[in-house]
Amino acid sequence: MAAEAGRPGLGLDLRAALVIGLATAISDAACQGVGLSGGSVAYGAVIAALVIRPDFSRWPLKIYPVLVILFGVCLAIGVSLGLGLSNVPELFSFGLVAALMQLITLLLPSSLRILSGVVAVAGVLPLLGTPSWEGWRDQMLALVIGLTIGTLVQLIFTPESAASQSEPEPKHSQNPGAAPGDPPLAERVAAGLRTPFFWRKLVFASLAYTIGVGLGAVTPKYLYFGVVLLLNDSIGDTLARVRDRMVGVSLGILMPLLVFNTIGMSEVAIGLVMGGTAALMTALNRQSHLRTALISSGVAFVGYGPLVAWYIPHRWIDYLMGCGLALAVGLLLFPNSALRRFNQLTAGASNPSVAGELKQLLPAATEEARWLGLPKPQLPAWSKP
Numbered sequence: 001m002a003a004e005a006g007r008p009g010l011g012l013d014l015r016a017a018l019v020i021g022l023a024t025a026i027s028d029a030a031c032q033g034v035g036l037s038g039g040s041v042a043y044g045a046v047i048a049a050l051v052i053r054p055d056f057s058r059w060p061l062k063i064y065p066v067l068v069i070l071f072g073v074c075l076a077i078g079v080s081l082g083l084g085l086s087n088v089p090e091l092f093s094f095g096l097v098a099a100l101m102q103l104i105t106l107l108l109p110s111s112l113r114i115l116s117g118v119v120a121v122a123g124v125l126p127l128l129g130t131p132s133w134e135g136w137r138d139q140m141l142a143l144v145i146g147l148t149i150g151t152l153v154q155l156i157f158t159p160e161s162a163a164s165q166s167e168p169e170p171k172h173s174q175n176p177g178a179a180p181g182d183p184p185l186a187e188r189v190a191a192g193l194r195t196p197f198f199w200r201k202l203v204f205a206s207l208a209y210t211i212g213v214g215l216g217a218v219t220p221k222y223l224y225f226g227v228v229l230l231l232n233d234s235i236g237d238t239l240a241r242v243r244d245r246m247v248g249v250s251l252g253i254l255m256p257l258l259v260f261n262t263i264g265m266s267e268v269a270i271g272l273v274m275g276g277t278a279a280l281m282t283a284l285n286r287q288s289h290l291r292t293a294l295i296s297s298g299v300a301f302v303g304y305g306p307l308v309a310w311y312i313p314h315r316w317i318d319y320l321m322g323c324g325l326a327l328a329v330g331l332l333l334f335p336n337s338a339l340r341r342f343n344q345l346t347a348g349a350s351n352p353s354v355a356g357e358l359k360q361l362l363p364a365a366t367e368e369a370r371w372l373g374l375p376k377p378q379l380p381a382w383s384k385p
Contacts, residue, residue: 020278046299
């Protein structure tokens with residue numbers, strides 16, 4: 001959840017890198033201090049890094065309890081089905097949980113749609129190891145520790161110039177869980193079930209792990225992550241996410257490779273890795289890929305310690321396969337071109353009523369044009385305020 005926002009300035013970027021490193025190291029020490037180990041420790045440290053926003057703006061307060069509850073429920077579903085279906089083939093249980101997670105995303109109002117990826121990932125986490133309620137407890141505790149420490153460290157080190165910034169809280173008079181204009185839950189679910197894009201994602205999320213096994217991927221889970229995190233309704237949005245993922249993964253493995261294989265594993269080393277990754281992204285002017293790079297750096301110490309020889313090439317190759325699967329599905333099944341729609345709207349007579357839609361389409365249309373080698377689309381003069 002590292003910030004996605006605009007360029008905050010070099011001084012603020014470097015401060016954020018230091019804060020990310022400090023929060024990660026403290027979270028790692030706290031998790032180990034309460035008796036956590038293995039993957040749970042890493043989850044806490046990664047969450048502590050991701051909750052910090054490089055511009056030091058604050059997350060809406062409601063996101064914290066919603067995130068904890070949603071993560072816990074989805075994780076519990078994964079544990080329950082993993083234990084209950086322990087005698088059936090793993091590919092079947094993984095596909096079933098993956099499909100259920102996609103159905104749960106339909107229940108989220110637009111204001112919480114940012115958590116769709118959390119739902120998709122949390123549900124299958126227990127199936128990537130040995131599901132147990134002890135593991136559920138440890139992962140939930142690690143999540144709370146990471147959220148708490150990351151938020152507190154950011155608050156302590158927020159500069160005065162950014163102290164007043166916060167994510168605006170939507171004001172809803174009757175239903176605080178829904179954004180203005182959200183239809184009732186039943187209508188929202190029914191509308192989602194009628195769209196081919198939902199079924200496209202559900203089917204391939206259910207099959208992605210099996211496809212990865214069939215293709216001989218060493219870590220087939222990355223094909224699943226590729227579909228659920230990268231595949232979008234729009235071709236341009238899918239292309240943008242693929243580019244972000246591959247840049248972030250490629251740069252995110254550099255610091256773990258350098259630090260863990262040089263000085264080993266410790267709270268200091270983990271802080272250096274995560275803070276160093278944030279600083280590297282600043283130096284390369286790749287702040288838009290920071291969140292992906294931090295996740296890539298963070299998962300490097302989930303059970304691996306100093307990186308083993310096979311980890312980096314196979315993780316990169318398998319994620320590339322996941323990107324390829326997401327692209328293939330997005331381009332071949334019910335493709336939806338933002339660039340084509342953008343050109344249709346701008347080719348006609350001036351129509352200020354579509355100005356909002358044009359602005360929403362512009363990022364995805366720009367990404368499509370970049371990949372096709374076409375000039376960058378421009379908003380017409382009549383759409384600008």
